[in-house]
Amino acid sequence: MASLQQTMGETYVPTELLIAHIAKIHASISSLESLRPSKPVNSLFTQLVKLCTLPSSVDVRCLAVDLQRMRESLINLCGQAEGLLELEFSTHLNKLPHPMSHLNLFPYYTNYVKLASMEHQILYDSGVVEPKSVAFVGSGPMPLTSIILATHHMKSTRFVNFDIDGSANTLARQLIKKDDDLEKRMEFKTCDIMDVTEEIGSFDCIFLAALVGMSKEDKVRILGHIRKCMKGGGTLLVRSANGARAFLYPIVEEDDLHGFEVLSIFHPTNDVINSVVLVRKPIY
Structure with a gap:
């Protein structure tokens, strides 16, 4: 992330550089044995979210076919990980005496x-x-x-x-x-x-x-x-x-x-x- 932040300057991230970093994270996420919350899973998805919220001019509708497939795969992986994260935290909160008082424990x-x-x-x-x-x-x-x-x-x-x-x-x-x-x-x-x-x-x-x-x-x-x-x-x-x-x-x-x-x-x-x-x- 540091090299990307240094390269982007004050305006926006160059599209090719951004996609290259996203593709690298996609490869790492795809190789995980499980998408359940853990240090490696949390770290990769945190990096991904930070990347995707940086200023950029990327238009995913213009991506090549292979990158479109990568994007579809990534959305599915994000959906699975999000579901598992919510499941774990809801299960944990329900073990507490007053779950509604601790909703802020959820990372997002x-x-x-x-x-x-x-x-x-x-x-x-x-x-x-x-x-x-x-x-x-x-x-x-x-x-x-x-x-x-x-x-x-x-x-x-x-x-x-x-x-x-x-x-x-x-x-x-x-x-x-x-x-x-x-x-x-x-x-x-x-x-x-x-x-x-x-x-x-x-x-x-x-x-x-x-x-x-x-x-x-x-x-x-x-x-x-x-x-x-x-x-x-x-x-x-x-x-x-x-x-x-x-x-x-x-x-x-x-x-x-x-x-x-x-x-x-x-x-x-x-x-x-x-x-x-x-x-x-x-x-x-």
């Missing part, structure tokens, strides 16, 4: 606080103020966005968290069970969102996690299903990625959002990873 907690605050501001600026009901699709064992939004920004909103993994929902449910307010306002449902139809139409606002729909085809299919089932005038907040951050998460482009009205697209330049795309289903 501050990042989630910034992201949730940013998303709330984007919703507020678009006229979505204190929605009655919010769905979060792909909440995982550490539903930090829902928890932070519910406790700091949307204090009377009902949250329903959808995840395909029942064990993740069990851990998430245990995290909040000693918080009387959250237990009343937050539900966890185990299902594939593609199997949810009528209920989608009951929400004022829906969040789609970045790793729900890893491939372009899956993401577009899920977006189409949500659009078809959600109510007219309802908003959908989709997490995406931009620039080098797209080595960590899939990109959602405007062309993927047929049938929606695009309200806002925001690409962070700080240490927040995800871009935010806010859309509305028109009222016909």
